[in-house]
Amino acid sequence: MAILTLNEAGRLPACLAAVPPGYPVLVVDSGSTDATADIARNAGARVLVNPWPGYAAQRNFCLDACRGLADWVLFIDADEIFPPAFFDWLDRNVSAGAPGFDVVQIPSVLIWDGQPLRHAPGYPIHHPRLARVETVRFVPNGTGHGETVAEPCRQIRCPIPYDHFFYDGDLAGWMRKHIGLARQEVSSAEAAGKTAHVTFRALLNRLAGCGAWRIPARFLYHYVCQGGFRDGRAGLAYTLMYTWYEATKWTLRRAGRRP
Structure with missing residues (x-):
């Protein structure tokens, strides 16, 4: 899995702690000036530094870095926590074989200062977070995050959301x-x-x-x-x-x- 970071020393430990043992982690940092890279290395993650080129290009950098090392990449941001139920779903639907899809759209629940938002964001909102290395490329879509995948691409949706701690009071x-x-x-x-x-x-x-x-x-x-x-x-x-x-x-x- 790949985690994009920039000065995430405060959030990265919780994100890494939620990853079950046995999953290799790649942290792609875009130039942190805090302890982000050291925290990642101490947790056993592989760390690469790539100046920020935009969301789509940075995700493609991750895919290229994983080529030959993994068949799939799960993208996690440092302010996100994926629950154990998701990794159970992952093991059943991806790790155990060669599924007939290239991208998994995963929903999120936004957390405002510790409180889950059940209505305001306008659910469900899905994001292409699990991608097959050899067949998927990300492209900009003009909405700030640029998390569109290029077609043709076989996609499915996962029913298990992750928690996105987008606002912590700062x-x-x-x-x-x-x-x-x-x-x-x-x-x-x-x-x-x-x-x-x-x-x-x-x-x-x-x-x-x-x-x-x-x-x-x-x-x-x-x-x-x-x-x-x-x-x-x-x-x-x-x-x-x-x-x-x-x-x-x-x-x-x-x-x-x-x-």
């Missing part, structure tokens, strides 16, 4: 990260328009345009349409954070149009 750190993601999404929109490898969700995002109306629409989507109010204070906080993210993208687009 609002300033979250905002800095998402300003970077907003810049990436805005700057990659034109390039994504030239590729055929676009997810249905990314296509809807593109068709929706980029007007200021998207900012209140984002709030209504998460809090009202998806029932974020049912998540209580955490649902409201999540909704406000991603409404801010939408406003940040709109502001960056307007700044980019100025002569």
